[in-house]
Structures are given as C-alpha cells and as structure tokens.
Amino acid sequence: MTTEPRTIVLITGANQGIGYAVAQGLLAYKSYFILLGSRDASRGAKAANELDPTGEFIQSITIDVADDASIQQAADLVESKYGRLDVLINNAGINTEIDIMIEQHKKQREEGASQPGKVDLAQQRKLFRDVYDVNLFGAAMVTEAFTPLLEKSTSAPARIVFVSSHTGSLGLRVDSLGAEYAKWSRPSFPVYRSSKAALNMLTLHYAAKFNDKGWKVNGSCPNLTDTNFARGWVKGRPASESAVNIVRLATLSTDGESGVYSDENGVVPW
Ligand SMILES: NC(=O)c1ccc[n+]([C@@H]2O[C@H](COP(=O)([O-])OP(=O)(O)OC[C@H]3O[C@@H](n4cnc5c(N)ncnc54)[C@H](OP(=O)(O)O)[C@@H]3O)[C@@H](O)[C@H]2O)c1
Incomplete structure (x- = not known):
C-alpha cells in the first residue's frame, strides 16, 4: 500500500459519531489516507473496516488521548510507517457531566425534592479532571506529540x-443582544463548557505558534448532533451534517483561514 501522493490525516475518537462521519466525508475525496483513531483497537478496526473494507484509504490506529504512552506509541507508529502527518483532527471528546445530570434529575424526581442534593466535591473534582483530561489535555498532548510529524508534512499547508x-x-455567552442569548447564558454544563472554552484558547495558541509556517489551525463547532454523546437526552442533527465544516477545515488550501472558529454558516465568536 502506498500513501505517498496522498494527504495523511489522523482523526482522534473516530470509531463513532462525528469523527466517524468526518472519516466518511474525507473518504469521498480519494486523495486522503485516513488514520481512524480509536482508544479501543477492536472498535477502531470494526469502524475502519465498515468504511473501507479494502484498507486502501482508511486504517485504524489505537490512541487513547488520556494516556500519554498511548499517544506516543501512536506517534511513533505513524513516524515509522509513514514518516509524516499532514492533517490532525482533534475530535475525541466527552461530556460525562450529562450522565451525572441525568442521574441527579432522576434522584431528585424519586425523592420528590425541589432542589438537587449537596454537591459531592470529590466527585465534582473527578468529573473536572476526567473531562479536562480528554477534551483539553488530550488535544494538547496529541498536538505536541504529532507536531514533529506535521513539520514533515508534504501536503502544504499542514492543518490542525x-x-x-x-x-x-x-462571545456567544456574553452577547446579551444575540438571538440565542437565553440559550447560551443558561448556567448549564460548566465542566464541559469550560473545557471547550479552554480548548479555544489552545486553538489560538497553536494558530499563532504555527502562523509563520503557514499552517492552518482552526476550531469547529459541530452543533447539537445525534451521537452517543447526547445520550438520547436531546435531539440533534445527523453526524454527517456536523462533519461538513470539519472536513472543510481539514482540506483547506494555502489561501484558507487560520485562527478562526467556525461552523458551516461562518465565523463563530470565540
Ligand atoms: N454531539 C454533539 O452534540 C456535539 C456538539 C458539540 C461538540 N461536540 C464535540 O464533537 C466531538 C465528537 O463528539 P461526538 O458527538 O461524536 O461524541 P461520541 O459519539 O460520543 O464520540 C466521541 C468519540 O471520542 C472517543 N473518546 C472518548 N474518550 C476518548 C479517549 N480518552 N481517547 C480517545 N478517544 C476517546 C470515543 O471513543 P469510544 O467509542 O471508545 O467511547 C468516541 O469515538 C467531541 O469533541 C464533542 O465535544 C459534539
């Protein structure tokens, strides 16, 4: 199998949901070689095989973004097999806060209480740690580990x-004149939301750091999507629609934007 003329892309957390749909979107180009990241080898192999039974365009790779040894192992493997990476998509993310919220609502209903019970601080701290470990630290460590391989990209510009x-x-949270202010200003999901706000600063950091190299580093907002992520609690749109802007950013050419936060309708305030 030769990947030489093809653009090599790594997508983390791509065995299901939006990451999987991004792999499907990139597969249609036939000019990308997709490393489908999964923290579980068998789930990754199954997803890669579903999308591309020939293995010509998609191969699974095991990468747990909360585990540095796993990240390094994946980077070493990509280096030894392909010698470079052209595009990195930091997609893996969790919102376990939703499980706790659903559990609290259930308990509150069962006990007929009007307010949720006392916060368990140790549980709350663990929640912050777990969510940040994947959504923020994971994306940062993966970017650090794969930067030397992006430096060797042969498909200008390298993209993250x-x-x-x-x-x-x-920006949306504080825009009191915004059409959806009521929605964004609700005090909901502080753990998940703050992890993504911090991820946005990280995006700007890397955009500035790699600006002189001409790399395209951007953030994408998927919108509410029907994946395992939402636990069926709220209805979202199909993952294929949320993949559109991620695929666009992953395939930007040299005149594309960098340091921008967007969805398929355009720029989103940071
Ligand atoms: N769905 C939405 O409404 C929505 C809205 C806005 C933003 N997003 C963002 O979109 C991204 C994808 O979410 P999704 O909706 O596709 O969720 P999903 O269906 O739950 O998929 C999440 C993916 O991340 C993987 N993952 C979780 N922890 C990981 C770890 N430690 N290392 C590597 N992979 C890990 C999961 O692997 P397993 O299969 O092994 O669990 C899965 O492949 C996330 O960053 C999320 O924050 C989603």
Whole structure:
C-alpha cells in the first residue's frame, strides 16, 4: 500500500459519531489516507473496516488521548510507517457531566425534592479532571506529540482542526443582544463548557505558534448532533451534517483561514 501522493490525516475518537462521519466525508475525496483513531483497537478496526473494507484509504490506529504512552506509541507508529502527518483532527471528546445530570434529575424526581442534593466535591473534582483530561489535555498532548510529524508534512499547508462547541464560546455567552442569548447564558454544563472554552484558547495558541509556517489551525463547532454523546437526552442533527465544516477545515488550501472558529454558516465568536 502506498500513501505517498496522498494527504495523511489522523482523526482522534473516530470509531463513532462525528469523527466517524468526518472519516466518511474525507473518504469521498480519494486523495486522503485516513488514520481512524480509536482508544479501543477492536472498535477502531470494526469502524475502519465498515468504511473501507479494502484498507486502501482508511486504517485504524489505537490512541487513547488520556494516556500519554498511548499517544506516543501512536506517534511513533505513524513516524515509522509513514514518516509524516499532514492533517490532525482533534475530535475525541466527552461530556460525562450529562450522565451525572441525568442521574441527579432522576434522584431528585424519586425523592420528590425541589432542589438537587449537596454537591459531592470529590466527585465534582473527578468529573473536572476526567473531562479536562480528554477534551483539553488530550488535544494538547496529541498536538505536541504529532507536531514533529506535521513539520514533515508534504501536503502544504499542514492543518490542525480542534473540534470544539458553541457551548464553549465566551462571545456567544456574553452577547446579551444575540438571538440565542437565553440559550447560551443558561448556567448549564460548566465542566464541559469550560473545557471547550479552554480548548479555544489552545486553538489560538497553536494558530499563532504555527502562523509563520503557514499552517492552518482552526476550531469547529459541530452543533447539537445525534451521537452517543447526547445520550438520547436531546435531539440533534445527523453526524454527517456536523462533519461538513470539519472536513472543510481539514482540506483547506494555502489561501484558507487560520485562527478562526467556525461552523458551516461562518465565523463563530470565540
Ligand atoms: N454531539 C454533539 O452534540 C456535539 C456538539 C458539540 C461538540 N461536540 C464535540 O464533537 C466531538 C465528537 O463528539 P461526538 O458527538 O461524536 O461524541 P461520541 O459519539 O460520543 O464520540 C466521541 C468519540 O471520542 C472517543 N473518546 C472518548 N474518550 C476518548 C479517549 N480518552 N481517547 C480517545 N478517544 C476517546 C470515543 O471513543 P469510544 O467509542 O471508545 O467511547 C468516541 O469515538 C467531541 O469533541 C464533542 O465535544 C459534539
């Protein structure tokens, strides 16, 4: 199998949901070689095989973004097999806060209480740690580990996409004249939202750091999407629609933007 003329893309957390749909979107180009990241080898192999049974365009790669050894192992493997990376899509993300919220609502209903019970600080701290470990530290460590391989990219410009969320936008959150202010200003999901707000600063950091090299580093907001992520609690749109802007950012040419936060309708305030 030769990948030489093809653009090599790594997508983290791509065995299901939006990452999977991004792999599907890139597959249609036939000019990309997709490394489908999965923290579980068998789930990754199954997803890669579903999308491309020939293995010519998609191969799975095991990468747990909360585990530095796993990240380094993946980077070493890409280096030894391909010698470079052209596009990195930091997609893996979790919102376990939603599980706790659903559990709290259930308990509150069962107990007939009007307010949720006392916050368990140790549980709350663990929640912050777990969510930040994947959504923020994971994306940062993956970017650090793969930067030397992006430096060797043969497909100018190298591109990095950070999959963020409208819910992490400080601009939307404070725009009291905005059409959806009531929605964005609700005090919901502080752990997840702050992890994505921090991810946005990280995006700007890398955009500035790699600006002189001409790399395209951007953030994308998927919008509410029907994946395992939402646990069926709220209805979202198909993952294929949320993949559109991520695919666009992953395929930018030299005249494309960098340091921009967007969805398929255009720029989103940071
Ligand atoms: N769905 C939405 O409404 C929505 C809205 C805005 C932003 N987003 C963002 O979009 C991205 C993708 O979410 P999604 O909706 O596709 O969720 P999803 O269906 O739950 O998929 C998340 C993916 O991330 C992987 N993952 C979780 N922890 C990981 C770890 N430690 N290392 C590597 N991979 C890990 C999951 O692997 P497993 O299969 O092994 O669990 C899965 O492949 C996330 O960054 C999310 O914050 C989603």
